[in-house]
Amino acid sequence: MFVTVGPGQYHRNAGLLSDAGLYIKRFGTTAVLVGGNLSRKVIDGPLRQSFSENGLTLKHSLWFGGESSQTNIDRLVEQLENETFDVIIAAGGGKALDTAKATAFQLNKPLVAIPTIAATCAAATPICILYSDEGEFLEIGRNSKVPELVLVDTNIILAAPVRYLVAGIGDTLAKWFETKCSIKKAVPNAINQTAIAIAGQLYESLIQKGEKAVSSMNAQKATIELNDIIDAIILVSGSVSGYGGDDCRTAAAHAIYSGLTIFPEIHHTYHGEIVAFGILAQLCMEGTDEEEIKTLIHYYQQVGLPYTLQQMGINGLTDDQWIALGEITVTIEDMANMPFEVTPDMVIKAVRQADKIGTEMLVVSN
Structure with missing residues (x-):
């Protein structure tokens, strides 16, 4: 029997993002951020500040593509497969997190999820819901990984619609x-x-x-x-x-x-x-x-x-x-x-x- 119960660790607190570097540095010193445009904008400042305080480097901040589609997953893998970095950080809602989970699986990289909304359980599951580029459901993808770490900043969730x-x-x-x-x-x-x-x-x-x-x-x-x-x-x-x-x-x-x-x-x-x-x-x-x-x-x-x-x-x-x-x-x-x-x-x-x-x-x- 094989069971993946959930993420390795889950932390939730108000203002948690200011301490993100403390948690993420155990995976290495260089990271790539993948997420939605608004989500990356919301977390960019405090994340970079925390990285600076903990000796980490954010090498890239990439848009996930708008849909959790194979096209976007393949694009991200192609962008990152020849890059040198330690960990992928996923930010956003379900589709952004799923896209990053599939990308991390293919690249065999540790994954940290930072949900910016409380709309799905995507941060805690090892599956990826795949859609067409136009947003029509296609299938449940198993080539995906559950995050090693989930960081939930209550202040960010509270600020969302x-x-x-x-x-x-x-x-x-x-x-x-x-x-x-x-x-x-x-x-x-x-x-x-x-x-x-x-x-x-x-x-x-x-x-x-x-x-x-x-x-x-x-x-x-x-x-x-x-x-x-x-x-x-x-x-x-x-x-x-x-x-x-x-x-x-x-x-x-x-x-x-x-x-x-x-x-x-x-x-x-x-x-x-x-x-x-x-x-x-x-x-x-x-x-x-x-x-x-x-x-x-x-x-x-x-x-x-x-x-x-x-x-x-x-x-x-x-x-x-x-x-x-x-x-x-x-x-x-x-x-x-x-x-x-x-x-x-x-x-x-x-x-x-x-x-x-x-x-x-x-x-x-x-």
Whole structure:
């Protein structure tokens, strides 16, 4: 048995970036930064200052390319394979971190992740979600590495738009709904039962503290609830996949997310926001009582997650588009983790039903 539980070390504190050099220097004295344009701009000053104080050199600061695509990974590998440096630093959100994780894997370099938003668990997982250069989901890449070190500066997370945290809540909610579904196909053992227990605790934490964490972001206050939700999204969520392995993988919610990315109008909606809607569709697919789905939507309303196609920019699909959605979604490997065979018609019916329930509640709330 082989299990990658999560990153080697995880540190989270307000102002942590000013001490980044202290942590990073154990990997060497020269580094390359890979990340988003805004993320690199945000961390550049304090990172370079800390490097200077600790005798480190930042040799390059490179844009990851905008999409976690093979094109961008190959470009970075080509840029860096003949360079002499000790460690790669990844900064940004999920796509930037995944691109750097795949690059570090190919170059066989230590990796330090500095998430600048709390929107996914990308900093704590050894996989890379691959997209086309246009942003359409392609596959889950395994030629990726989990970071040796994750540094989370609460002040940086707090300064980001609150919508990222909300998206992170949506993505993390899926750990419970997908894990308790996909594990039905597995033989119970100590490790996968630990994964489902963590997923259940994650769900309880999100329900109990999610709304307060969002309020903290809006108020620009680093509260206990916000810190807990940041840790839940970035670190604990990733450990569910780590312990669960192939027994506790993403399921229909993420498959539906991937299927919906064929529509360009949804590309302005964040990953976790789309996954949150995918949870509702998965529940419909499983035959969950409508009142239970409505209870979850009430929570979405409290934290600000979308629960209709319209809220995600999809204002109507043609018959051909519905057919394409169903046919593509069942080919996504996540869907194979469902404990029953899923057909394109089942996908279409579930998405329509979730959208119908959500639209009715949207009308009522307005």
